[in-house]
Amino acid sequence: MALTEKQEALVKESWELLKQDIPRHGFRLFALILEIAPGAKDLFSFLRDTDEIPENNPKLKAHAARVFKLTCESAVQLREKGEVVVADTTLKWLGSVHLRKGVLQPHFEVVKEALLKTIGEGVGEKWSEEMKNAWGEAYDHLAAAIMGEMQVEA
Numbered sequence: 436m437a438l439t440e441k442q443e444a445l446v447k448e449s450w451e452l453l454k455q456d457i458p459r460h461g462f463r464l465f466a467l468i469l470e471i472a473p474g475a476k477d478l479f480s481f482l483r484d485t486d487e488i489p490e491n492n493p494k495l496k497a498h499a500a501r502v503f504k505l506t507c508e509s510a511v512q513l514r515e516k517g518e519v520v521v522a523d524t525t526l527k528w529l530g531s532v533h534l535r536k537g538v539l540q541p542h543f544e545v546v547k548e549a550l551l552k553t554i555g556e557g558v559g560e561k562w563s564e565e566m567k568n569a570w571g572e573a574y575d576h577l578a579a580a581i582m583g584e585m586q587v588e589a
């Protein structure tokens with residue numbers, strides 16, 4: 436399934452906005468993940484020993500930024516090539532990291548819901564059903580590719 440030019444543009448346009456404040460959106464993403472699935476807290480090394488979500492934790496920011504950025508890149512690839520082509524080792528690596536950390540398939544749905552909500556809040560008036568679907572599709576393909584690698588390795 437390819438993405439249209441319009442969908443790619445919507446994702447890129449909103450990523451440009453979000454990128455300007457990763458700490459804020461990253462914090463919000465994790466707050467929403469834990470709201471939806473409190474049990475996911477212990478998966479993350481930087482949340483395990485605390486009752487609060489750290490405001491300025493580099494690992495938290497890095498994970499959030501990578502989820503945003505790789506989903507955005509996935510949108511570009513889906514438009515250009517019709518499939519997610521993260522460099523092979525990266526996809527393998529992503530699969531093995533998440534397998535090792537004990538991430539399960541339902542967690543990907545949780546992160547999707549939290550991600551779409553975070554983006555919606557982040558872009559404010561620019562948010563639309565179309566933008567939501569574009570991010571949703573890009574994320575679904577990336578998540579499926581990561582889960583596929585997790586299964587290969589498991």
Ligand code: HEM
Nearest residue numbers: 475478479480481494501502505536538542543546577578
């Ligand atoms: C680690 C990306 C979804 C949980 C990582 C890393 C990357 C990444 C790049 C490696 C960070 C590093 O070690 O430098 C992504 C992407 C996702 C995704 C692109 C979705 C498309 C998820 C989901 C969960 C999750 C659904 C579970 C709720 C984790 C955990 C780590 C990790 C626990 C290890 C973090 C730590 O404790 O330091 N992820 N991730 N990720 N990811 Fe994800």
